[in-house]
Amino acid sequence: METTASDFSTDVIEASRTTPVLVDFWAPWCGPCRQLGPTLEQLDAERDDWRLVKVNVDEHNDLARQYGVRGIPAVKLFVDGTVEAEFTGALPRHAIEKWLDEHLPSEEKETLRQAQAALRDGRREDAAELLAPLAESKEASPETRLLLASALVFDAPERALTLIDTLDVADPALRQQREAVQTLGRLLTRDPDLPDTDTAATYREALAALREEAFDDALSHFIDVVREDRSLDDDGARKACVALFTLLGPDHPVTKTHRRTFDTSLY
Known part of the structure; x- marks a missing residue:
């Protein structure tokens, strides 16, 4: 459907709070627009998880300026009243479907x-x-x-x-x-075969702390092992530290406490 500046709020902004709205900013003289338009209309007819609204930029240049349209065709996906994603140019059907699957809510x-x-x-x-x-x-x-x-x-x-x-x-x-x-x-899930050394004993303490989810203690012990013997258990201490930092995330207090110390221990 075509919309106008006066109806845009109803046809797009409010409507997108119920069903995502794909807005096609186009013009009759634009060759790529004439290529893209039928593809979008066909997809719109085949799917019910979004609806298509078209804006003729020659007639409604104010809307184009408001939404930062600098080239056409410009396609913008509105979800809950705001632009969720957008692309410019005449993409092929398979690329549009992939783009929709990536950005449509589910x-x-x-x-x-x-x-x-x-x-x-x-x-x-x-x-x-x-x-x-x-x-x-x-x-x-x-x-x-x-x-x-x-x-x-x-x-x-x-x-x-x-x-x-x-x-x-x-x-x-x-x-x-x-x-x-x-x-x-x-x-x-495994019990590694370790030598009878002080470093191996520290590594066992780290594994025990890991199993108890005492991550602060585990990382402290793993970092001690990294400093002493990187080869132990196939560099297991370093790999364990990286894995914990990855799953806990950069903002976790334990990560913030030990990340810098770990980094310096590698050199």
């Missing part, structure tokens, strides 16, 4: 947001309870399974390792998170 995305907040607050059981029903689905995203594994790794490390056993993630941050779960899961 039950899984909202659950992930709530679970991430729970993990940041240290509420692992709440996060696991939120994620478990989604993770059981064959369509569950790798991020969902990885987040559940992160929530479970200290309480059920074997299950956490199973969840990520065949997980394929491309995003560097998700790969780092997967490696952190793998590292901690292995440390919590």
